[in-house]
Amino acid sequence: MRQSTGEKAFNFINIAYLFLFMLTTIYPIWYIFIISITDTSASSTADIFLLPGKLTLDSYKAVVLNASLLNGFKISVARVLIGVSLTLVNCSMMAYVLSRAHFQGKKFFNMLIVVSMFLSVGMIPFFLVVRSFGLVNSFWGLIIPFAYDPFGIILMRNYFRNVPISLEESARIDGANDLVIYWRIIIPISMPILATMTLFWSVWFWNDFIYAAFLVTKKDLQPVQVILLQIINGVSNAASLGKLTSRGVRLRTNGEAVKNAAIIASIVPILIVYPFVQKYFVQGITLGAVKE
Amino acid sequence: MVRKRSLLQLVRNQWIMWVMLVPGVISLILFSYLPMFGIIVAFQKYDIAKGFFSSPFVGLDNFTRFLHDPMIQNVIRNTLGLSSIKLIVSFPIPIVFALLLNEVRIRPYKRVVQTISYLPHFVSWVIVIGIFKKMLSAEDGVINLLIETLGGERINFAVSSWFMWPLAIGSDIWKETGWSAIIYLAALTAIAPELYEAATVDGAGRWKQMLHITLPGIKSTIIILLILAIPSIVGSNVEQMWVLGSLPVRDVTEVIDTYVLRTGLGSMQYSVAAAAGLVKTVISVILLVTVNTFAKRIGEQGVY
Incomplete structure (x- = not known):
């Protein structure tokens, strides 16, 4: 098909515009990254904007040497691993049961879930309930109250419904019960949606700071985002937080660069997982969202 | 039997x-x-020691108390103002982005743009605001470097009240545009290709096709998302506003959700905060029902 001049111009401008869009998306992260790998011991980073200055990994060394940040990373990793596993088991079992047409209580539980999605009464009653179970200032308080996600259950339920019934029938004839069908047939075939939910929940558990900030005030239980919040808002000073010497040698960095290194370090886990799950999640959401 | x-x-x-x-x-x-x-x-006049069951009931006391809080006028103004602007400015942007991306004929390029576009969605608000604050820093931020190179004066953005709303809106657009576009892009792929073929035969150009096929094709998706967005006018992005709300600028960043957190969990006035939160929930449910009913009345699908 031949293109008119107008269309050619449009194509060109469109592609250029989207290129600009990509740049604005990437640049802020790039900017933080180049500062985090620049030697800031002698000069400030005030004139850096495109390429790093003298290279060093000392800022990252300072992050690792910082006991409170390092502990925050550990808490966050544990929270993601345990939290996501629990949520996956919890929600996928519920989704499986609700996706079976012959399950008797289907309507009632579906309604319970939808209501819980639209009628959330806010953080205060939630906090008071969590508190009354003694889950404040405890590691499990960062996990158990969040191991349920109505939106995720509905997405998974819709996905499970679309699994061809013939697969299940032959297993049933062989005498398989629902737990076997769930574990042997539905779970292996539903990787796109499971990968999608794993990504969503991992990101949620990794990124949450607002619940964590109020549920956990003990320093050694705070996840990394809470500590970063304090550093970024200047509650605790990055420079005083960071030990800027290693074995008596002064690290070639300063408080600002350490802060940037911590920011990058907190994005890296997402950047690592992202490419693997990326191809699944568009498919996962769109398939799961197909009609009630 | x-x-x-x-x-x-x-x-x-x-x-x-x-x-x-x-x-x-x-x-x-x-x-x-x-x-x-x-x-x-x-x-109730909730008392941690007494718990839910023994705390005394006080009627609507807590509601009058938060309405008499000197801060509340700012809170209401910030919540409604900021959300309305976000709704008007941020809502159409992903649609436009999806439409533009849809017009790209070079598939790998389209995929790269899309993949990069939803990356910021996965970065936490702590980090997003941290990054923006760093870029805007008065001492060594890149924005002030640019301003100075152009011959301007350095601006201390972090304590500038006038800058907080643009920052909230801008960072929101940066973080969520690509992500919000996914659902539109999915709706776009559902449009039958024959429609475009027929239009081309009839001599309709790309612009006309976009106007008469693409846009009507995603109209119901747009309406559903709009219905879901309107009740959020009394809500806000609590994580974003919490990180933004440092003390010097709090009178323009405090919204209902952050106010609830600060009075409730910050200064332990659980009951007053819960009352404020309840008012917000009730208003947003009323809005949702109203908008949904209206959408159904004019022949659209609605969300429930």
């Missing part, structure tokens, strides 16, 4: 399914429905 027995039999046959449901239902009851009943603290 016959029916009853078969029901019993079914439950017996389905006991495994009921067992599988148990953990989910327990979480649902404990952390979703119990808090709904916990909202009674809004009508």
